[in-house]
Amino acid sequence: DAKTTQPNSMESNEEEPVHLPCNHSTISGTDYIHWYRQLPSQGPEYVIHGLTSNVNNRMASLAIAEDRKSSTLILHRATLRDAAVYYCISHSYNNNDMRFGAGTRLTVKP
Amino acid sequence: NAGVTQTPKFQVLKTGQSMTLQCAQDMNHEYMSWYRQDPGMGLRLIHYSVGAGITDQGEVPNGYNVSRSTTEDFPLRLLSAAPSQTSVYFCASSLRDLSSYEQYFGPGTRLTVT
16 A cells, blocks of 8 residues: 555634645555545544545545545535544555554534 | 444453453445554554455554454454553454445444553
């Protein structure tokens, strides 16, 4: 798995969009990009994942750079419930060992 | 579906004691794993299983044993508890390979070793 780099923390205002960046400059062609988040005192929960194309689901959007060396998780309208630690993971295909880094702690201000 | 369940929620052990953390899932998932999370840190993989009868080591396997006799259950055994094993333990499951399928996490077991 390629190493990922995320900011330690970010702040956002409620009801505004949030763009969470992730660098993965050593990513290989078969590495998927996964995002999980962990709300306080809970286990992590899946947010989104993708390989090359941008992805959308009910929770968020994932924008992947053309060279795949970086990606951005987009929360379209932050709510107080989105305050969590967000983990960006570059995960090799057929690798059963998924490694989580330190993540980005997102604070949402009312 | 109950999803991924873990018992107990809290546990206090003395150094040297052994115990088993239970994990079960009712989604017929092939893949299951155990992570530990120390205060203020990310998750670290202890052991994982890609199916009944198959287990493998993750990043921090020392001091822990696992077995997978059924698809549903994946218990984690602490052989001789040490204060360094004080942590929150999360169990997770996935339908199949982690590249294509999301992991579902349990609520965690908070373990304190004195």
